Amino acid sequence: MTDEKKSATLNISGAEYELPILSPTAGPDVLDIRKLYGQAGVFTYDPGFTSTASCDSTITYIDGNKGELLHRGYPIDQLADKSHYLEVCFIVLYGDLPTAAELERFESTITRHTMLHEQMQYFFRGFRRDAHPMAIMVGVVGAMAAFYHDSTDINDERQREIASHRLIAKMPTIAAWAYKYSIGQPFVYPRNDLDYASNFLHMCFAVPAEEYQIDPILSRAMDRIFTLHADHEQNASTSTVRLASSSGANPFACIAAGIACLWGPAHGGANQACLEMLREIGSVENIPEAIRRAKDKDDPFRLMGFGHRVYKNFDPRAKVMKQSADEVLDLLGVENNPTLQVAKELEAAALVDDYFAEKKLFPNVDFYSGIILEAMGFPTSMFTPIFALSRTVGWVSQWKEQLADPQLKIGRPRQLYLGQTAREYVDIENR
Numbered sequence: 530m531t532d533e534k535k536s537a538t539l540n541i542s543g544a545e546y547e548l549p550i551l552s553p554t555a556g557p558d559v560l561d562i563r564k565l566y567g568q569a570g571v572f573t574y575d576p577g578f579t580s581t582a583s584c585d586s587t588i589t590y591i592d593g594n595k596g597e598l599l600h601r602g603y604p605i606d607q608l609a610d611k612s613h614y615l616e617v618c619f620i621v622l623y624g625d626l627p628t629a630a631e632l633e634r635f636e637s638t639i640t641r642h643t644m645l646h647e648q649m650q651y652f653f654r655g656f657r658r659d660a661h662p663m664a665i666m667v668g669v670v671g672a673m674a675a676f677y678h679d680s681t682d683i684n685d686e687r688q689r690e691i692a693s694h695r696l697i698a699k700m701p702t703i704a705a706w707a708y709k710y711s712i713g714q715p716f717v718y719p720r721n722d723l724d725y726a727s728n729f730l731h732m733c734f735a736v737p738a739e740e741y742q743i744d745p746i747l748s749r750a751m752d753r754i755f756t757l758h759a760d761h762e763q764n765a766s767t768s769t770v771r772l773a774s775s776s777g778a779n780p781f782a783c784i785a786a787g788i789a790c791l792w793g794p795a796h797g798g799a800n801q802a803c804l805e806m807l808r809e810i811g812s813v814e815n816i817p818e819a820i821r822r823a824k825d826k827d828d829p830f831r832l833m834g835f836g837h838r839v840y841k842n843f844d845p846r847a848k849v850m851k852q853s854a855d856e857v858l859d860l861l862g863v864e865n866n867p868t869l870q871v872a873k874e875l876e877a878a879a880l881v882d883d884y885f886a887e888k889k890l891f892p893n894v895d896f897y898s899g900i901i902l903e904a905m906g907f908p909t910s911m912f913t914p915i916f917a918l919s920r921t922v923g924w925v926s927q928w929k930e931q932l933a934d935p936q937l938k939i940g941r942p943r944q945l946y947l948g949q950t951a952r953e954y955v956d957i958e959n960r
Contacts, residue, residue, distance in 0.1 A: 642698035662707035671785035705732035760923025800899035803834035834896030850897035
């Protein structure tokens, strides 16, 4: 929302320029610099875009100081407690809580789109047997444009809708098959009689030789992981999806770009890094030394899974995830898993340590999600694919919102050039 009465004056070498100030429904005001270059001939400099709003959005809002995460205005803790993932998908996609009839229709649509085109099996089998599941997901999702030609026209609203449903529905199948392929087991087809989370667990862990029983506690924990990762405003992978989309790329290419960005250890790989840290600590006896090293600014060792770049007091998702972690560990036990033993003791030690309290280094969502997935039996190589599967609805919603924006322009960041100025070419015999 623009408030015409609010503006800022910028003085550059004696010349003054009036810049409008835009007021959001929540969050800090925004200085509108869209005409700055045309008027003053200067750019702004903001590495990482940490102080730049690249778009306006109505989907997700984060207040890092309050520890608040809202999807379409609904607090994440309420959604995780009272809702389930597919209802959250509907909210994020369409903006409001669905009626019972709307939710039933949406769930039916997603459930009946979970199968992959049979020829896509050959695509999986083209990868090396030891290919990382994320490498497979990037390739397979990008290849969907070669199989689903009726949902690649971004100017057709109906095709955008079909593409959105297909991506949400098929991503669990793609992730599960990437996992099955990486461990040499046969693919397990989706089942329409199972809910979204249970279906994913079945496709990951069932084998033809025996019946697989899905524990409701594990299914609920999986659903919560999906819900808590559904969207997170303009993070790196979401911004990547939007940047790819701004060029007019098809939806499958855009989401594949988001998956590729998420693969980075500073983004989607954080929970894997946390588990690797726990394994490095090794045993409960080594926790005091690990905490001592973490406090030493000259020691490169860091406690992964603590603190957050955006949340300055606490991660609202972590409070919910801790509950699931406790339930899963109570069900499965930690007696025979030293990594999980270290996790529980490290959490307890850090929460009562004054240093971590002062620095606000609380356990975050990645700490608990890694514990849950480890306890369920997922290898660390599957942590980021599960994150990608969860975040698909956020990417799709941001993609759809951007395409409907009348202000849409192709993304074209500027630069502060520090290289050579113009110079003459020298023929090779004179060099």
